[in-house]
Amino acid sequence: MQSSNIENLAVDLDSDDQATVRLLVALDQSHLLAHWPPPGEATEKKRRMLAQARELDASYPGGLRRYLDRARELLAAARRGENPYAGNEPHVPHGRQLTFGSDEFLGAEEVGLSVANRCAFIAVAGGLGERLGFGGIKLAIRAEVATGSCFLQRYLGHVLALQRAGNARSRVNGRAPVIIMTSDGTHTGTRRLLEEHRFFGAAPGQVTLLKQGKVPALSDDRPTIATSVDDSWHIKTKPHGHGDIHALLHQSGLPRQWLNQGVRWLVFHQDTNPLTFYGVPATLGVSEQEFFDMNSVVVPRRPGEAAGGVVRLEQAGRSLTINVEYNQLDPLLRAAGHPEGDAPDASGSSPYPGNINVFVISLESYVRTLDRTGGVIPDFVNPKYADSDRSRFASPARLECMMQDYPKLLEPGARVGFTQFERGVCFSAVKNGLSEAARRQKAGLPPESAATAEADLYALNRRYLSTAGAVVETGPTRAYSGVEVELFPIVLLSQELTVSLAEFLPRVSNVRISARSTLVIDAADVVLDGLVLDGALVVRAVPGARVVIRGLVVRNRGWEVTELEEATDSSDSRAIRGYDFVRHETRLIEITEPGEHIVQT
Ligand code: UTP
Numbered sequence: 001m002q003s004s005n006i007e008n009l010a011v012d013l014d015s016d017d018q019a020t021v022r023l024l025v026a027l028d029q030s031h032l033l034a035h036w037p038p039p040g041e042a043t044e045k046k047r048r049m050l051a052q053a054r055e056l057d058a059s060y061p062g063g064l065r066r067y068l069d070r071a072r073e074l075l076a077a078a079r080r081g082e083n084p085y086a087g088n089e090p091h092v093p094h095g096r097q098l099t100f101g102s103d104e105f106l107g108a109e110e111v112g113l114s115v116a117n118r119c120a121f122i123a124v125a126g127g128l129g130e131r132l133g134f135g136g137i138k139l140a141i142r143a144e145v146a147t148g149s150c151f152l153q154r155y156l157g158h159v160l161a162l163q164r165a166g167n168a169r170s171r172v173n174g175r176a177p178v179i180i181m182t183s184d185g186t187h188t189g190t191r192r193l194l195e196e197h198r199f200f201g202a203a204p205g206q207v208t209l210l211k212q213g214k215v216p217a218l219s220d221d222r223p224t225i226a227t228s229v230d231d232s233w234h235i236k237t238k239p240h241g242h243g244d245i246h247a248l249l250h251q252s253g254l255p256r257q258w259l260n261q262g263v264r265w266l267v268f269h270q271d272t273n274p275l276t277f278y279g280v281p282a283t284l285g286v287s288e289q290e291f292f293d294m295n296s297v298v299v300p301r302r303p304g305e306a307a308g309g310v311v312r313l314e315q316a317g318r319s320l321t322i323n324v325e326y327n328q329l330d331p332l333l334r335a336a337g338h339p340e341g342d343a344p345d346a347s348g349s350s351p352y353p354g355n356i357n358v359f360v361i362s363l364e365s366y367v368r369t370l371d372r373t374g375g376v377i378p379d380f381v382n383p384k385y386a387d388s389d390r391s392r393f394a395s396p397a398r399l400e401c402m403m404q405d406y407p408k409l410l411e412p413g414a415r416v417g418f419t420q421f422e423r424g425v426c427f428s429a430v431k432n433g434l435s436e437a438a439r440r441q442k443a444g445l446p447p448e449s450a451a452t453a454e455a456d457l458y459a460l461n462r463r464y465l466s467t468a469g470a471v472v473e474t475g476p477t478r479a480y481s482g483v484e485v486e487l488f489p490i491v492l493l494s495q496e497l498t499v500s501l502a503e504f505l506p507r508v509s510n511v512r513i514s515a516r517s518t519l520v521i522d523a524a525d526v527v528l529d530g531l532v533l534d535g536a537l538v539v540r541a542v543p544g545a546r547v548v549i550r551g552l553v554v555r556n557r558g559w560e561v562t563e564l565e566e567a568t569d570s571s572d573s574r575a576i577r578g579y580d581f582v583r584h585e586t587r588l589i590e591i592t593e594p595g596e597h598i599v600q601t
Contacts (some may be wrong), residue, residue: 059213075221095418114285117166119173135571137189142573158277161495193308217396243401246375272430279426283483301354309352427454438482468508479533479577496524544594557584
């Protein structure tokens, strides 16, 4: 269609709309207007489509023109099958491996806690979690059934515990800012969840939501902007990835304000990993000790596993420590003269530690970096081709960006490294529905389901007890909807108690917990000085209460986990786990007054 014809189509629209029409024509996207009826008809639909195009133009740095130019360039490279890391020499990056409970772990944790009230916490929660098939937002999923807390509640609980621990150590009353990045799909749900629960105890104004925009989907590598299959008046859009967080933070102006308020570190994390915060104090400590500009929490990586590896890339005297996605790691290694590719070293793991998308960034260098770059992370494209000559897409593609690509914005010489823990100390994400989780488990891959993450949360809490000398029996492994988990003994300690392993250790002596038991402690200051538990015990106490359990024996029918017969409601957290809890009998110790309380019978 001639551009003059197109513009004639817009004579009945206002000047903003006409300018948008001219922009789309100039960008070679006049197909979006090809079905338009003559002026005066379908005016509302035309306006709506042009308003959407303007919003897309405004939300991408550099606008639609830059988006399409970049897409053209990246799609051409993808078609040629280019390796973005060609010419780089891979090396193992610099970092520290911390064993849970070791002196080095406890030392780093204590250093980290001394600055824990000078941190901001940033959760990326714009993803839709399509693989999971949960009806609501992922932050509303119950992370555990023992108390029923959802992911958002757990995150804020950890943040407040860290804040209190930091304040107690530094005698400064710091308040940790919390950012949640949302998207169109999660924004309202996240705000509602916070409001319904009075921000889960966070102070007014402590939590800020930043909503990311979407980007146009592209139906070919010219590139042509796609419209929705069932609505030619609507531009098809897709999420741009969690890398948007850096540009959004820059635009918000918050990082500079935090710097002026004395904040030192930023902790970035994802929306459905219940273990994230157990490794955070020690990671903060390592950042302090190593002066890291960026410090990624990593785990041993199984070669071939669909998780990126952190690699130090060397090229022409320049060094870049960065996550290399799993599908690029093997070709990178082979091209660099390692014919074995993505293979294990003597330890059985890949020499390149696995990225879990939890990292700590120095705020001081972050502010400088955002000022210089606007926080715009270089994007990439991952088209799924329908044919072998890569001329057609199986489904529309879009540009994406990843938050862990932040080192690409840093200046040469920046200190980028890692803190490695065992997987069970820091990582067990909820990503897959039951059948996919069962399939992955059979294939020897991490199932990453609601059930396995819950089991891993209890396992880590049991480990706090056993590291402190408690005798904790091993529970049975059971399958629910095909996913095997070891839920018992169910142990969930308060976040105040687990914020410092060093302070937790002396709280436990002469504790014995049987394989079928449940122990839930929802109290900040508890000492277990003699406890035999064979059943279920729940301890709750108001702030300011100190509970000393001394020589207590609890025997009751306890709790049972039963397979869910049928779950029809996809927004029910039980449906994605395949089981429910039956509480037959529970000993409840509930302390409602501050002060010391000794419980012996
Ligand atoms: P995931 O890889 O788990 O993807 O995102 P997802 O989109 O949530 O889930 P699927 O693929 O649809 O099943 C990793 C993290 O990045 C966030 C997610 O919320 C999660 O915390 N994310 C992802 C964003 O914040 N924005 C995005 O555009 C994409």
